[in-house]
Amino acid sequence: MIDRIFMHNFRSLGPDTVLDLGPLTALVGSRFETWFLPCVAQMAGKPLPGPGGIERPGLEEGAAYTGNVEAIRGVKEWLSKHFAQGKAYKPTLDQLPLAQMLDLATLRAANVPSFGTFERALHFLASAKPGQVYPPPIG
Numbered sequence: 476m477i478d479r480i481f482m483h484n485f486r487s488l489g490p491d492t493v494l495d496l497g498p499l500t501a502l503v504g505s506r507f508e509t510w511f512l513p514c515v516a517q518m519a520g521k522p523l524p525g526p527g528g529i530e531r532p533g534l535e536e537g538a539a540y541t542g543n544v545e546a547i548r549g550v551k552e553w554l555s556k557h558f559a560q561g562k563a564y565k566p567t568l569d570q571l572p573l574a575q576m577l578d579l580a581t582l583r584a585a586n587v588p589s590f591g592t593f594e595r596a597l598h599f600l601a602s603a604k605p606g607q608v609y610p611p612p613i614g
Contacts, residue, residue: 506589507570508550512540513585514578515557523572531568532559544587 511518520536538557540547547553554564582590599609 506545507574508554508566509544509547510577510582510587510590511554511573512544512547512550513587514576514581515540517578517581518573518576519557521576523569525568525572532562533569533573535559544585545589 515534516539519534519538521533522530523533525531534554534557540553551564551566554569558564583594596609599607599611603609
């Protein structure tokens with residue numbers, strides 16, 4: 476799914492560019508939902524498209540997260556607590572619609588370390604020559 480979400484930012488690389496994002500999936504790991512937190516206020520109150528085009532309630536109106544996004548554990552639980560009353564965050568239904576609502580400028584401005592690492596790795600993969608490794612050796 477990561478490739479569907481972020482590849483639109485790399486369209487300028489050209490139609491012949493091939494990026495293997497398998498290793499990046501491991502890099503992101505369990506931190507993916509963390510990236511939603513800086514954008515929660517912008518996502519709040521907006522319905523999420525579901526299967527068959529049926530909308531489901533998303534984050535409750537007025538929801539916002541303050542604090543260090545990388546320090547929180549239980550992000551899925553935090554999201555569930557801030558979904559519309561009686562609803563819970565369901566990754567299989569909600570991850571893609573929330574990811575499509577991510578404001579990358581807001582996410583970058585929040586200086587989320589795992590996102591910065593991910594973005595640098597994407598740029599590296601897009602320009603790496605055969606045999607290069609990420610992160611590049613120091614010195």
